Amino acid sequence: MENVYELIAFILLGGMVLGSALLVVTLKNLVHSVLSLIVTFIAVAGIFLLLNADFLAAVQVLVYAGGVCIMVVFGVMLIQRSDIAESNPVNWRFGFAALLGGGIFILIGMFAARSQWMIAGTEVPKDTVGTFAPILLTDFVIPFEVAAILLTVALTGALLLVKEVKANGDRS
């Protein structure tokens, strides 16, 4: 961290991410959970901004905080059956999972603090989008095209699976 303001911003954003993520799993009402999920995503976008990754931050807000969360809300509303206030129940494994998750968190945190991180040698360019776009179609062309096919498969698959099934098993 270069200056104290960045440090303060980081601590605030980090606390926001952790706190709201915790709320996502503990809140009893699924819609409230989604709401705090949006807060988590926006705080993550803030951390991206701190790291000078402005394009990533914009994508995070548009796609995750916007698109994904709306989809989740739709999902919750469409399949809701009983009382919404009890839609995100906690089962007996909660304590165990919290212990395990916390343990792993502390372990990784300790290891991460002790080890040596590789710092990128070059400075982050001013215009991230301008440099990002060309490499998608040169160096990263195979992953890029594969992602396109992946989306096609996911779309057709989702369509197929939600199609109404007739009694004889025919969906066409």
Added chain:
Amino acid sequence: MNIDFSLITTEIALAILGLAIFTLGLIIPRSARKGLGNIALLGLIIVLGIAVYSWPNQGETLGGMYIVDHFSSFFKIVGLVAAILVVFGFRRYVAANVGNYLEYYSTIVFATLGMIVMISAGDFITLYLGLELMTISFIVLVAFRSFDVKSLEAGIKYLLLAGMSSAVLLYGLSLVYGATGTILFAEVAQSIIDGSGGLLLIIGLVMLIAGLGFKVSAAPFHMWSPDVYEGAPTSVTAFLATGSKAASFAILIRVFVGSLTGIQEHWVMLVAVLAALSMLIGNLIAIPQTNIKRMLAYSSVAQAGYIMVGIVAASQSGVKGVMFYSFIYVFATMGAFTVVAAVYNKIKSDEIADYAGLAQRAPLAATVLLVCMLSMAGIPLLAGFVGKFYLFMAIVDGYMWLVLLGLIMSMVSVYYYLRVVLVMFRDDPVDPTPLKMETSVTITLLIALGVTVFLGIYPGPLSEIANTAAQSFFTP
């Protein structure tokens, strides 16, 4: 930035095939869609031809992000062979139980494309996207019979657990990136030699093993496989057990033996323990199973354990063993599942007890099931024996305990394989009418039988090819 298109012909051809099936299926009338299976078959055979033809083509493109060597070409051929057998041997099963040819065949082709991209990946991003293309295609395929509760349950299970394993894998990849500062396998290897890493790298490593261990269904990450194997359409189960596993082993070798060799002492023991656990759990839990698909699922967990032995060796002979075994494993597993699907078509049951007297009703199917199972158990004169011999030879000095465990567990596996054989050959059938197999099933069974027996008696040529390929892996 130049792209060497000659290196990625197979991938381009496969992508075109998948999209062609998709568009063609939308154009032709619904009643004609059944023919898409033949088009997929023909196309896959042509792509296999291209892959074999471009065997001498070696090199790296996109600045090391895409590696085409004999090692990756070999696994690509294995994946394509698995896809061809799936399309060919299960035509009747698909027509009777799955339907939706357009989506089914295009998703099968795209899953194969995912495997092939993953096998050739030279960096973490290509690896991850190939893996996700494969996994998401499989999620769709597993839940394909969405009118069947079991298939849906399997789909949801696979979706949740695959999502979690992907998250673990991604976290591991990001930690390795944080420790080494690069996403290219070759540069990761160099960076480790130069002394980067430390504790962070170890955590990344453990997460990579967990994430990829899930994909190959190695114990203790095998929980999903029995339920998913049982619930998925049998054709998908066969593809999941062969193609997906072979591709995941290829990438396990690429990541661990290829780029994390510098910290070998940290992961060899871990992989050895996973291999031992997989052999133990897979073989022991397979014994009480009454459903043949579940039994084959546990047996495939055990097979994953045997194959991981080759990774423990982390040497040329070990890699060669993995390649040889993956190849014969595809044929043995495909043969077994083709029989299961063909029998299910007739008697609508996957219970072992209903296989009573199969030897009298369908002699060829019973024989192929017998040979494939004995090959998986590692009986001499069948391909499985040679494969296990190569695998265990690679670690005979240093890991004697693992060799002994492998041998004992192979003996155990003979017991539950022979239990099925006993039911088929000794018991009298309830209904003695002969089961007539379709021509495509018969041909697939004959191919599986022929390859398993031939490679058991004369493994020389394939062994040579695997050896060359393993060599190209170590000396690019």
